[in-house]
């Protein structure tokens with residue numbers, strides 16, 4: 038066997054055939070796409086493309102702020118919408134960058150995986166002819182063993198230090214020991230990049246097969262909620278999810294607790310619910326902000342809370358109706374705004390016809406703690422001295438038109454046209470719990486009290502675990518890759534003189550295959566260890 | 573306790589400032605030859621993979637004392653002050669934590685206080701292992717003074733309890749790893765800057781920032797230190813921002829990733845630093861280009877810290893205490 042060069046010389050290039058032009062173009066583009074430089078450019082592009090999503094409000098993050106943006110920039114907003122500015126991370130241009138990047142990644146790591154597997158299955162290449170051309174080489178040292186014995190012993194030394202080794206005999210009677218260590222670096226690197234792919238796939242499937250919905254759940258047995266699409270305030274199903282796929286469970290909020298610092302800063306929240314899953318029995322469970330309620334096929338997260346106001350309206354025919362309406366907090370002290378609408382009132386029992394000009398609505402604020410300064414905002418988030426400030430409207434609420442309006446404000450269009458009129462004056466009317474308020478037409482509104490409500494985000498993401506596992510594996514790979522150092526060491530054992538059998542001359546050479554500043558030290562140690570064992 | 577913490581913080585800034593002045597004095601007095609030689613030794617150890625073994629590495633340890641004593645004294649005093657400042661910094665942090673009765677990283681002020689502490693501690697650690705690197709201490713202390721000063725002036729908030737969303741052990745894990753990573757990235761940005769300056773100086777540039785390159789350690793030493801610090805911080809950042817953060821977000825908000833502005837910028841930083849590691853591993857990309865990418869990465873970290881907290885609103889309740 039002859040000593041082979043470290044890298045086999047590339048085979049002489051075949052004479053250029055009149056290759057298919059398109060094929061050549063494709064192959065060249067592929068090569069370009071999978072180069073490290075392209076990966077760099079694409080990474081950079083991805084970083085830049087992510088910026089607008091932090092500058093403009095995003096549909097998926099906060100719909101409310103997108104609406105505000107439309108109001109503030111009426112001419113710019115439609116353009117931004119068309120360019121995907123409010124949906125950056127779902128936009129075609131963002132997707133094209135990461136898809137190109139991941140194509141490049143596949144094109145890059147698949148051949149590297151093949152090479153690495155090959156390198157693991159082949160033995161370490163034989164020593165180069167001359168060690169003095171290597172970055173590290175040792176002076177000769179002598180041993181009393183035969184070359185074969187010396188080679189076997191040195192190989193043992195290296196193997197004990199977890200090098201992969203290969204001993205080869207050469208025609209001139211010499212032996213070479215080839216050793217390599219640090220395969221984990223490349224393995225880690227490949228693991229990391231494949232894990233990135235797994236994460237991307239996981240995120241994609243999670244988007245297709247996941248769903249989520251939000252729901253305000255008011256305390257009380259009469260306010261239960263069951264998991265069906267119609268019962269969500271808003272919901273999003275993945276493209277592959279059908280409304281019938283939602284798991285079967287019902288929730289009733291039996292208790293909600295919140296406590297606050299004296300400054301009004303929240304300290305603790307906890308919601309207690311009665312849960313029934315499928316045909317199972319009702320169970321009582323408590324969950325908090327960081328500890329969601331985990332059900333089969335869904336997680337229930339507590340993302341907010343507030344007060345629902347309970348109102349009883351008695352109309353001119355003496356018929357009363359009770360509504361419990363959630364008021365939305367507008368500040369940290371739970372100054373809350375909301376509306377109570379009574380479309381089906383003042384129905385003449387004789388004709389049984391609804392008079393659209395006699396519908397009633399109340400709009401205003403609820404303050405859990407009325408301040409001493411007379412301001413229209415709450416002074417503390419808990420209910421220390423609660424009061425409701427309402428304005429009454431009568432007329433057509435505009436609910437029949439079919440355009441979905443907000444359930445937290447009256448239809449401003451109806452007020453503007455005069456179809457819905459303020460009937461209580463400019464100053465809102467103050468109501469304490471238990472108060473009753475008689476309107477100009479003799480009808481009556483009673484403030485029965487409040488109930489807490491919890492804002493729930495209910496979600497299901499089937500690939501969450503896959504994504505987490507991918508990320509964790511990727512991190513392991515990353516650390517292996519960044520900490521690993523790949524290096525080769527060769528020893529050559531030559532007969533001391535061709536005639537006298539017995540003596541052996543040894544030399545060593547070392548090649549760091551990756552950046553490795555400590556290699557010189559390790560090499561010295563290795564040579565020393567090989568030398569120390571000489572008889 | 574809170575008052576003590578504030579006073580310690582002020583003294584800490586002064587101590588870093590004093591250290592900076594001494595580093596600057598050493599810079600001014602220190603003779604080029606001494607520093608050049610001091611830098612030589614670790615340079616050999618660090619980049620010596622190519623050096624033949626038989627070559628006797630000249631050691632500065634045995635070399636005669638440097639001709640310029642003044643610079644040396646200032647240098648030693650600077651390191652001493654630096655260590656004192658670090659201890660005071662620790663004191664400010666610990667008293668803040670005691671005053672708040674929790675880990676001292678519940679808002680932006682405390683976050684910066686902690687991250688700069690990590691940076692400073694890593695710097696002192698590097699200094700102990702490689703004393704010759706001392707010469708970039710001027711720039712380290714400058715960076716610390718600037719950041720701590722900005723922290724005290726822009727971000728200061730009185731001690732307060734945590735909002736409920738932060739009551740979680742993931743709060744400790746997520747924030748502490750990000751703080752560790754940012755502190756190391758911060759210290760990594762200093763040799764990165766110095767490498768660019770030194771590299772320009774070696775290429776014959778003599779205009780202002782490059783003129784500072786006269787006294788720095790070798791370009792290769794700086795470049796390798798830059799890489800080592802970044803390679804150490806990157807997995808920490810990956811864990812803190814892209815694993816622990818999403819786990820917590822999932823428990824708290826129901827989704828592990830929601831493109832909240834803070835998440836967007838953490839993603840951007842991560843991508844840019846990954847770009848740095850790629851660029852450094854690509855032979856056709858020059859080392860100074862790669863180093864620029866590392867600095868860009870640090871700029872995105874600063875953007876996330878100051879820009880996002882102050883200009884954008886999001887779920888992350890760091891800057892805007894109150895909400896749930």
Ligand code: HEM
Pocket residue numbers: 070071072073076080138139141142143145146225226229230233514515518519843845846849850853
């Ligand atoms: C999805 C985006 C990508 C990210 C976030 C990423 C991230 C990283 C990181 C952090 C490293 C340094 C750690 C290590 O050495 O393992 C790295 C190394 C590497 N990446 Fe990527 N990468 C991406 C895509 C790609 C692509 C598309 C290619 C191929 C063109 C590629 C090829 C490599 C190579 C060859 C190395 C090893 C460099 C060395 O020799 O140390 N990566 N990557």
